[in-house]
Amino acid sequence: MNKLVQVAGCIDAAEADMIIGEGADWIGFGLRLPSGKDDISEQDAAAIIKGFEPPHAGVLISYLTDAQEVSDFCTQLGVVAVQLHGDVATDQLRLLKELRPELFVLKSLVVKADNAEELLQLVDDTHPFVDMYITDTFDPKTGAKGATGLTHDWSISAELVRRSPKPLMMAGGLNPENVGDAIRAVRPAAVDAHTGLEGPDGRKDRAKVAKFVAEARRAFDDIG
Numbered sequence: 519m520n521k522l523v524q525v526a527g528c529i530d531a532a533e534a535d536m537i538i539g540e541g542a543d544w545i546g547f548g549l550r551l552p553s554g555k556d557d558i559s560e561q562d563a564a565a566i567i568k569g570f571e572p573p574h575a576g577v578l579i580s581y582l583t584d585a586q587e588v589s590d591f592c593t594q595l596g597v598v599a600v601q602l603h604g605d606v607a608t609d610q611l612r613l614l615k616e617l618r619p620e621l622f623v624l625k626s627l628v629v630k631a632d633n634a635e636e637l638l639q640l641v642d643d644t645h646p647f648v649d650m651y652i653t654d655t656f657d658p659k660t661g662a663k664g665a666t667g668l669t670h671d672w673s674i675s676a677e678l679v680r681r682s683p684k685p686l687m688m689a690g691g692l693n694p695e696n697v698g699d700a701i702r703a704v705r706p707a708a709v710d711a712h713t714g715l716e717g718p719d720g721r722k723d724r725a726k727v728a729k730f731v732a733e734a735r736r737a738f739d740d741i742g
């Protein structure tokens with residue numbers, strides 16, 4: 519799983535078609551979010567996900583922390599990959615792998631001002647049960663752990679890439695203008711963006727998605 523480009527926060531089928539048409543690989547659907555304000559219904563997300571064919575896939579972005587609940591929700595949606603954004607205990611990650619060995623599990627590493635050591639330890643503890651990590655940026659003003667549109671210290675992401683035995687997807691404030699520099703600096707296996715690809719109406723902007731994908735592909739080619 520390398521040189522993967524993910525776009526998160528899909529709102530509807532037309533947006534999914536546009537994102538795939540512009541060359542992204544995976545699309546993330548944030549569901550049962552802590553805000554209680556999902557952008558799409560579970561039924562509509564499941565219908566879109568059903569239509570994806572490899573190499574394209576729908577990814578459940580979830581703050582659930584119970585392995586059985588995560589597994590049941592993945593079955594309901596028909597996803598092959600889940601991005602766990604909450605504080606999931608290591609024993610629940612282990613249990614999820616036992617319950618669903620075929621499910622591709624991404625675990626978030628939410629970068630704060632002072633938690634690099636904690637994240638490195640999390641990688642050491644959880645990597646046998648995780649298929650890929652995803653960095654993200656904490657917003658101290660709101661307490662949000664995702665979709666903040668904020669970048670973080672890329673030297674921490676780079677350290678996580680070096681330490682992790684599993685591949686890492688880089689996210690947190692990425693956009694068409696900075697994704698190339700981010701890939702060259704951090705050398706991740708994959709990238710993801712959400713708010714940096716939106717237009718003023720809160721929907722994904724075709725030109726931004728196209729440029730994000732093109733810049734990411736160019737930078738992945740550069741780093742080999």
Ligand SMILES: O=C(O)c1ccccc1NCC(=O)[C@H](O)[C@H](O)COP(=O)(O)O
Pocket residue numbers: 525526527528546547548551579601603654655663664665666667668689690691692710711712713714
């Ligand atoms: O975390 C959320 O609230 C969220 C909601 C809807 C879609 C995705 C969400 N977060 C996880 C992601 O994969 C985001 O793409 C990631 O946080 C990066 O977001 P951004 O900094 O806005 O590019």
